[in-house]
Amino acid sequence: MASKYITLPKGISEEVFDAAVKDFRRVLGEASVLTNAEQIAPYTKIMMSVPESNHTPSAAIIAQSVEQIQEILAICNKYKVPIWPISTGKNLGYGSAAPAERGQVVLDLKRMNRILEVDPDLCFALVEPGVTYKQLYDYIHEHNYPLWLSVPASSAIAGPIGNTLDRGVGYTPYGEHFLFACGMEVVLPNGEVLRTGMGSIPKSSTWQVFKWGYGPYLDGIFTQSNYGIVTKLGFWLMPAPPVYKPFAIQYEREDDIVEIVETIRPLRIGNVIPNAVVIAHALYDAPVKAKRSDYVTGPGAITDEAVQRIMKDHKLGAWNVYAALYGTLEQIEVNWKIVTESFGKSGKAKILTEKEANGDPAFEYRAALMRGDMNLTEFRLYNWRGGGGSMWFAPVSQARGSESLKQMAMAKRILGKYGLDYSGEFIVGMRDMHHVIDVLYDRTDPDQMKAGHDCFNELLRTFAAEGYAVYRVNTAFMDTVAHTYGPVQRQVHQTLKKALDPNGIIAPGKSGIR
Structure with a gap:
């Protein structure tokens, strides 16, 4: 007989789940317990290279207070029902609002918004x-x-x-x-x-x-x-600083990444440049200004020749560095002199301030982010290839030029093998770099779904074998990443889980922890 629910939590009968849902409704009210397909649809949308059915919730419940959450947890412990807490659910490219495992109940906290x-x-x-x-x-x-x-x-x-x-x-x-x-x-x-x-x-x-x-x-x-x-x-x-000075620095060759990072590192560690510097590849910035279809059609990764044309047509470097100075006018004048002298030594850098950028859309959205303004321009990445497929691959490296060049070459080779483009940027902390790559593909195309999945899996395993672990990953690959960190860390995580959550009711599978 068909169930009244789209799916059920793992190991939970419909009769038991009926009782849990009844209790949820007693605590939250009828309108805050969602069980039919139309109501649950917003919690099923994913961008990962797996079927939506892998991450379909059995229900979604909306809490408004700590006291309600306490009552919900008591119900979950009673019936052994797993819940997946979310806040805004806008975890795009990392899993969105969908739970890690099929059948979990999404606990939506959006109404707790004080x-x-x-x-x-x-x-x-x-x-x-x-x-x-x-x-x-x-x-x-x-x-x-x-x-x-x-x-x-x-x-x-x-x-x-x-x-x-x-x-x-x-x-x-x-x-x-x-x-x-x-x-x-x-x-x-x-x-x-x-x-x-x-x-x-x-x-x-x-x-x-x-x-x-x-x-x-x-x-x-x-x-x-x-x-x-x-x-x-x-x-x-x-x-809020008295003065804010955003700037960009462009380089024409991919192997210039070595010079870029070696120049930035002492400026970041010395706090001359106080913010997280972004080093964006041309294809990361290109969607703000261009369409992929204007330069390449058909299967396969975009060619280097097409990338060069995009750079020329839209005034992009192979690498585009975005940073800013903050403070008094006197502080900025001193630090700007240090920055320009440091980047000017080789003669390769093209330095742009707001005046030279003159309304450039890529510069403007970066300048907005570096002062904490609201901006969604970066998500034009999702229109680059189209089809709704996006998974962020985010390995960490030391802030060394040789490391960044090696990582870029590895990523380009693996992505190219599967016909996918390298859309990457490095975010430079004090001593580390987050190498953030958006693996973009068409979810409506079964061949691209497979390519995206196999590519992401190979990226994870190849980078881990070279000592490069990711710091964050989508819900479909959490177990894979957890394994790369070794058995001792996994055992400690699991020991804490058993001690704090013996019934395993909160987000089973999160970060590979059950």
């Missing part, structure tokens, strides 16, 4: 999971607070809690988002509420200003994990 505090003097915010960057941005501007956000490329539609918990990054000096997090409220699987750091002290006035508290530091175990549900997060905001 901005609890913004302190303009100590420069911090405290928010709930459903708060978006756009909501917080508007709040700051409405109150005329001299504060800047650090946002990921998805800015307006994403939220600080979801992005920080997945250890996402932004483009201001506060761009390493978890580094600037300070204090969490977490509902544990047994329903208890933990406030990390100084938040465990009654009437604490230092929860959002001192990270460590007393004893072992716990915040990290609730990032990229399934040990609890974060319901509040504090994080530091950047004081």
